Every structure is written in structure tokens, then in C-alpha cells.
Amino acid sequence: MKTLREYIKEAEEKKVAIGHFNISNLEALHGIYNAAKKLGVPVVIGVSEGEEAFVGLEEVVALVQTIRERDNFPIFLNADHHSNFESVKACIDAGFDAVIIDAVKLSYEENVAITKKCVEYAHEVMKNTGRDILIEAEMGYIGSGSNIKENIPEGAGILTKPEEAKRFVEETGIDLLAPSVGSIHGLIKSGKPHIDIELVKEIRQTAGIPLVLHGGSGLRDQDFTNAIASGIAIVHINSEIRLAYKEAVEKSLEENPNEITPAKILQPAVDAIEKIVEARLKLFNGMQ
Numbered sequence: 001m002k003t004l005r006e007y008i009k010e011a012e013e014k015k016v017a018i019g020h021f022n023i024s025n026l027e028a029l030h031g032i033y034n035a036a037k038k039l040g041v042p043v044v045i046g047v048s049e050g051e052e053a054f055v056g057l058e059e060v061v062a063l064v065q066t067i068r069e070r071d072n073f074p075i076f077l078n079a080d081h082h083s084n085f086e087s088v089k090a091c092i093d094a095g096f097d098a099v100i101i102d103a104v105k106l107s108y109e110e111n112v113a114i115t116k117k118c119v120e121y122a123h124e125v126m127k128n129t130g131r132d133i134l135i136e137a138e139m140g141y142i143g144s145g146s147n148i149k150e151n152i153p154e155g156a157g158i159l160t161k162p163e164e165a166k167r168f169v170e171e172t173g174i175d176l177l178a179p180s181v182g183s184i185h186g187l188i189k190s191g192k193p194h195i196d197i198e199l200v201k202e203i204r205q206t207a208g209i210p211l212v213l214h215g216g217s218g219l220r221d222q223d224f225t226n227a228i229a230s231g232i233a234i235v236h237i238n239s240e241i242r243l244a245y246k247e248a249v250e251k252s253l254e255e256n257p258n259e260i261t262p263a264k265i266l267q268p269a270v271d272a273i274e275k276i277v278e279a280r281l282k283l284f285n286g287m288q
Contacts, residue, residue: 001068003132004076004097005175007042008210008233017228017284020044020212021277022080022238024051026063027266028245031273033067033075038278041285042074044098044234048081052091061095080236081138088118088135092125098134100178108168111137115172123173136212137172139165140180159199162206169207176234178212179203181227195223197230204231212236216280224283235284241273248272 002010011018021032023045036043045064047055055063064077079091079099088099101118103111115137122133140160160179169177181203182195195213204211210233216224217239224235248269252259259265282288 001072001074004042004044004074005132005134007074007076008134008176011233012210012231014286015229016286017213017224017232018042018044018234019277019281019284020046020078020080020234020236021241021280022046022048022051022236023060024054024242027270028241028273029063031241031270032277033073034270034274035277035281036075037071037073039281039285039287041281042076043277043281044076044078046078046080046236046238049083049087052079057090057094065095078136085114085117085121089121092122092133096133098136098176100136100138102138104138104140112168112171115168115174119173134175135173136176136178137168137174138178138180138214139168159196160203162199162202165203165207169209174209176210176212177203177207178214179207181213195219195227197226200227200230200232210234221283228284235280237277237280240276240280244272244276245269 007018019036019041021028021043023029023032029045032043032045045060047060052060061077064075067073068075076097077095079088079096081100081102082088082091083102085101088101091099099118099122101115103114106114115135119135122135125131126133140158159181165177165179168174179200181199200211211231212234213227213232214236216235216237228235248271249266252265252268256265
């Protein structure tokens with residue numbers, strides 16, 4: 001099977017993007033995989049530090065690898081927004097395909113130092129094992145948290161500068177870059193974030209590596225298609241599927257107050273997630 005790196009290269013050549021969806025439980029994993037398998041497109045499963053702690057480090061690796069090996073399907077695992085070298089190392093050692101080191105809250109110099117350390121460790125493991133591991137880093141302000149926000153938060157206007165992105169890539173050796181181009185983590189009640197398409201183009205050309213769009217939930221479809229055409233190779237979605245899960249479970253409990261079988265209560269959540277992921281994957285892969 002091709003590596004995630006190879007699928008990303010193919011996506012860029014085809015002007016499409018790979019969907020990245022986070023999970024906190026088995027229901028989300030099934031919903032995401034069902035949609036990807038139905039469409040026959042590669043997909044990335046993400047777990048943040050909190051999600052990883054809830055699901056289990058070795059457990060989530062075993063789940064994703066089992067599906068990939070059993071079905072010979074391109075499903076990959078990413079450690080989403082890990083904040084220190086120790087947690088990145090643990091994920092690499094456990095068998096993750098990719099890791100995001102998120103050190104944007106540190107100074108530029110500290111961010112470079114910890115990111116470079118993660119890259120060097122990944123390269124060491126790759127040399128010793130033959131595995132292919134991608135290291136991603138974030139630049140600029142994309143916010144944090146997969147919650148519902150009343151308004152676009154302050155700081156959303158702090159976008160990544162192309163020349164700074166180029167310098168950061170050169171100094172760290174990262175494989176993927178998540179720049180700040182207008183999207184925000186979470187869902188916004190009042191107003192929609194706007195993607196600076198020209199900035200995406202300029203950063204991709206200047207930085208010279210594939211770009212990842214974080215904070216995709218709630219964006220306009222046209223923002224996605226324009227961003228993908230301009231250089232985005234992976235798109236992160238989380239808040240949308242979390243909200244779908246919550247609403248589906250609430251409705252299931254309301255409509256079936258006497259039901260106590262978890263599999264029956266939670267199946268609508270799997271279906272709701274699958275529906276959203278299928279729509280997003282169609283959009284990202286130019287199937288609409």
C-alpha cells in the first residue's frame with residue numbers, strides 16, 4: 001500500500017484534498033470509515049491529546065491498523081495538536097503515521113527548537129525501521145478547542161506570512177505546514193471565517209511543502225474548493241462531527257426513552273457522522 005506521503009502527493013497532483021476527521025470513540029471511527037470506504041478515497045483519523053487519552057494510545061493505533069490491514073484500505077492515523085516532544089515521541093513509538101507538534105504558544109525560537117527535535121526523532125525512527133512518518137507544525141493563529149463560539153475570536157486576523165513560513169520550514173525540516181489563513185477551530189454562531197485564497201497560494205509556493213487546513217468546520221463549500229485548488233492537501237474536520245454525534249444521541253434517547261442497549265442508542269450517531277463525512281469527502285475529492 002502507498003504511504004500517506006504518497007497519497008498527499010497524488011492529492012496535490014489531482015487538485016483534491018484528503019479528509020482528516022477526529023475521533024473520541026468507536027462510533028466516530030465507524031462512521032468515518034464507512035464513508036471513506038463507500039467512496040473509495042483515503043482518509044486520516046486524528047486524535048488530540050485529550051481524545052488520545054480517552055481512547056487509549058495503543059488502542060487507537062490497533063484499531064486503525066486493524067482496519068487498514070484487514071481491508072487493505074488507505075486509512076491513516078495522525079496525532080493531532082500535540083504540545084511537547086514527549087507526547088510526540090510516544091505517538092511515533094506507538095505507530096502513528098503522522099504527528100502534529102503544536103508549539104505556537106511558545107516563542108518562534110522555542111517553536112523551531114521543539115519542532116526540529118520532533119523531526120529529527122521521526123527521521124531516526126524512519127531510518128531504523130523503514131516506516132514513513134510525517135511531522136506537521138502550525139504557524140499563526142487558528143484558535144483552539146472544538147466548541148461552539150459566539151463570535152470569531154480576537155486574534156483571528158493574525159495570519160501566517162509567506163516569508164516566515166519559508167524560514168520555518170527551512171529551519172525545522174517539517175513535512176506538512178498548517179498555516180493561519182483565516183479558518184478558526186470550532187464552530188462560530190455569528191459570522192463565518194473567510195479563507196484568504198491568495199495567501200494560501202503564496203504560502204504553498206514559498207514554503208514548498210503541502211499545506212493543511214485546520215478549523216474546517218463551518219466554512220463555506222466554496223472556501224474549501226478554492227483553498228484546495230490553491231494548495232491545501234489535507235482538510236481537518238472535527239466540530240461538525242462532534243455536534244452531529246451529540247444531536248443524534250440526544251434525539252435517539254428522546255425518541256426511545258426505554259431503550260438501554262448502547263448499540264441501538266448509538267447507531268444513529270454512527271449514521272449521522274457517516275452522512276457528514278461522506279458529504280465532506282465528496283467535496284474535498286471533487287465528486288460533487
